[in-house]
Amino acid sequence: MAPLFTFFTIFNLFLFVSLFSIADHSRARQHPKRSDSLVLGLTNARSTIKIPKESSTLNLKVSSQSSPTLDMMEPLREVRDGYLISLNLGSPPQIIQVYMDTGSDLTWVPCGNLSFNCIDCDDYANNMPMSKFSPLQSSSCVRDSCASELCSNVHSSDNPYDPCNIAGCSLSTIIKGTCSRPCPSFVYTYGEGVVAGTLTRDTLRVHGSADGGVKREVTNFGFGCAGSTYREPIGISGFGKGSLSLPSQLGFLQKGFSHCFLAFKFANNPNISSPLVVGDLAISSKENLQFTPMLNNPMYPNYYYIGLEGITLGIGSGSVIPVPAKLREFDSSGNGGMLIDSGTTYTHLPQSFYSQLLLELESVINYPRAIEVEARTGFDLCYRVPCTNNVTNAMTIMDVDDHLLPSITFHFMNNVSLVLPQGNNFYAMGAPHNSTVVKCLLFQSMDDEDYGPAGVFGSFQQQNVEVVYDMKMERIGFQTTDCASSSAFQQFHKL
Numbered sequence: 001m002a003p004l005f006t007f008f009t010i011f012n013l014f015l016f017v018s019l020f021s022i023a024d025h026s027r028a029r030q031h032p033k034r035s036d037s038l039v040l041g042l043t044n045a046r047s048t049i050k051i052p053k054e055s056s057t058l059n060l061k062v063s064s065q066s067s068p069t070l071d072m073m074e075p076l077r078e079v080r081d082g083y084l085i086s087l088n089l090g091s092p093p094q095i096i097q098v099y100m101d102t103g104s105d106l107t108w109v110p111c112g113n114l115s116f117n118c119i120d121c122d123d124y125a126n127n128m129p130m131s132k133f134s135p136l137q138s139s140s141c142v143r144d145s146c147a148s149e150l151c152s153n154v155h156s157s158d159n160p161y162d163p164c165n166i167a168g169c170s171l172s173t174i175i176k177g178t179c180s181r182p183c184p185s186f187v188y189t190y191g192e193g194v195v196a197g198t199l200t201r202d203t204l205r206v207h208g209s210a211d212g213g214v215k216r217e218v219t220n221f222g223f224g225c226a227g228s229t230y231r232e233p234i235g236i237s238g239f240g241k242g243s244l245s246l247p248s249q250l251g252f253l254q255k256g257f258s259h260c261f262l263a264f265k266f267a268n269n270p271n272i273s274s275p276l277v278v279g280d281l282a283i284s285s286k287e288n289l290q291f292t293p294m295l296n297n298p299m300y301p302n303y304y305y306i307g308l309e310g311i312t313l314g315i316g317s318g319s320v321i322p323v324p325a326k327l328r329e330f331d332s333s334g335n336g337g338m339l340i341d342s343g344t345t346y347t348h349l350p351q352s353f354y355s356q357l358l359l360e361l362e363s364v365i366n367y368p369r370a371i372e373v374e375a376r377t378g379f380d381l382c383y384r385v386p387c388t389n390n391v392t393n394a395m396t397i398m399d400v401d402d403h404l405l406p407s408i409t410f411h412f413m414n415n416v417s418l419v420l421p422q423g424n425n426f427y428a429m430g431a432p433h434n435s436t437v438v439k440c441l442l443f444q445s446m447d448d449e450d451y452g453p454a455g456v457f458g459s460f461q462q463q464n465v466e467v468v469y470d471m472k473m474e475r476i477g478f479q480t481t482d483c484a485s486s487s488a489f490q491q492f493h494k495l
Contacts, residue, residue: 001082001101001190001236001343042083042100042259042274082343082459083261083274085237088205089223090138096131098235100259100276102469103341103456105242105302106154106188107249108195108224109133109235116226121233130233135200135225143182144199150222151183153244154199188224190232197226206250221249236343241471242302247278258282258468259342260483261459263423275486283470289477291470292412299334304469306476307413308338308455313360313406315419320411321360323353326454328413339453340467340476346444348456354445361441364406370438373429379440387432405439410457418478421464 082099089096089109096109110116110132118130135141144151146164155163161174169179183199204221222244226235238245239257247253257278266272295305307328310320326336327350349357358380370382385404405426409419426439442460446453466486468477 001099001103001341042085042261042276082345083259084234085276087235087237089133089221090135090202091140092138093203093205094133094137096133096235098237099343100239101236101341101343102239102304103339103343104190104236105238105240105244105248106224107221107235107237107244107246108188108197108226110229110233111135111197111200111225111227117228118233119228119230121229121231133225135202138202140219141200141202144201144222146179146181146183147177148183148199148222150244151199153242154186154188154224155184186224193232194230195224195226195232196228197224199223200225218250239342240302240304245302250278252278252471254471255279256283256469256471258286258466258477259462260466260481260486261342261463262483263421263463264427265423266484272484274483283468283472286468286470286477289466289468289479290414290416290418291468291473291475291477292414292416294469294474294476295328295330295337295413296474297330297334297337299330304340304476305330305337305453306340306457308410308457309413310411311357312409312411312417313364315407315409318364318406321357324350324454326350327353333451335451336454338455338457340457340462342459342462344456344458345460346442347458347461348444348446350454351445351448354443357443358441361406367404370429370440373438373440377429377440379442380445382429382438382440383426384436385426385439386435387437412478416478418465419480420461421480424461424463424465427460 082101084097085100087096087098087107087109088094098107098109110118110130112132112134116132146167146169147160149160151163152160155166157163163183164174164179164181166184167179167181169181173179185196185198188195188197199222201220201222204218206218226232239247241253242248245253247257255278257276259276260274262272262274292306295307297303297305308323309328310322312318312320327338328336330336361381365381365383367383367385370384373382374380383405403422405422407419407422408425409417411417425441425443427442429438429440431437446455464481464483466477466479466481466483470477
């Protein structure tokens with residue numbers, strides 16, 4: 001859910017200035033123990049396909065840090081527009097489900113029960129429960145100090161004195177480092193949402209896979225305690241490269257992580273989860289994968305960029321459709337490149353190139369268009385595809401005659417060719433009817449603006465692909481995989 005490439009407007013600040021009502025805690029705790037490898041998991045529970053008008057887009061924040069680590073296990077659950085991970089926060093622990101997001105840094109949770117206010121969230125509230133964290137119910141919860149590094153980072157400040165000045169500290173106490181005022185409330189923006197809250201520290205409990213799932217404690221975990229949000233009812237666990245992110249605070253920043261998102265046919269299956277591994281285990285013995293360079297964006301160093309060089313339709317027959325250079329290059333302001341983002345549902349491509357791709361697909365697909373479905377859903381290419389039988393089982397709809405539609409191959413830098421699994425391109429909009437099923441292309445266009453990433457590689461297109469973020473070698477690896485088999489092999493389990 002990559003952060004917006006524009007910072008908060010004065011309007012946003014005034015809009016949310018009256019929305020902060022979180023309990024005031026003043027002293028930060030000791031830094032967490034560091035270790036050397038983590039294993040996490042993502043479980044599946046998708047209700048309905050998310051249409052483009054609702055899909056999440058992009059955001060942005062800053063900073064970076066590192067250290068050694070441990071082994072642990074958590075479940076990630078697939079929902080309508082992302083993958084959930086359960087966080088055990090507080091003393092006694094409260095289980096809060098949040099999105100796993102490689103496109104942002106901050107981990108935040110909805111705080112309070114009646115006091116939490118989410119504006120324009122009725123659609124989410126009606127479709128899934130929203131777990132909330134209560135600071136007053138945790139004996140170890142404290143408000144972070146204005147002098148902490150995380151406080152500067154959540155306010156996107158290059159000057160560590162700024163938050164203490166905002167908090168009302170005198171210049172003498174700022175210079176001496178003696179001001180203990182709490183970190184001022186923050187506003188964090190996403191493409192379609194805004195989060196207002198306070199930076200908080202509390203105990204985070206995780207499971208160690210090496211010792212049979214024994215709980216380990218991180219006593220100084222920094223996260224946002226959100227009292228008010230706009231279109232963001234569910235918390236987010238940031239997996240970016242900045243010091244606020246979950247991997248950074250757990251000490252994995254110089255190692256890496258990997259995930260393997262389950263196919264949609266496993267939605268609502270509580271007995272299986274998508275493998276998510278953090279640390280040494282994520283990057284060891286992975287030389288069989290294809291690796292593309294992790295592009296360095298000096299203006300936005302905390303996000304994961306890769307370079308797209310072309311797209312091919314069909315296996316072995318089609319010619320490569322060249323893509324705009326901005327999908328693999330940055331301008332002097334840091335705009336361009338392709339962001340890889342688990343928090344953005346569908347892959348986004350520049351408008352002009354996306355239109356060209358649609359024309360190429362139309363030229364090789366001879367099935368009738370489902371224009372009324374396109375109008376209803378907002379997807380751009382929907383076809384009535386013949387199927388061999390009227391399968392009504394929701395577990396198998398996704399697999400019905402996928403081979404009748406062209407495959408799509410992404411060509412990344414370093415001669416990496418990733419043939420997207422067929423279920424990642426066109427998606428069945430419902431059960432077959434009269435021996436046909438309507439399938440729509442689940443890609444989207446990005447406005448041809450002069451700021452932000454030129455494209456985004458979204459989570460839908462990453463299903464059944466093992467994706468490895470190798471921080472040591474500064475590269476990202478891909479390999480098409482049966483993620484369900486991988487999950488069974490790893491024996492991932494729910495909390």
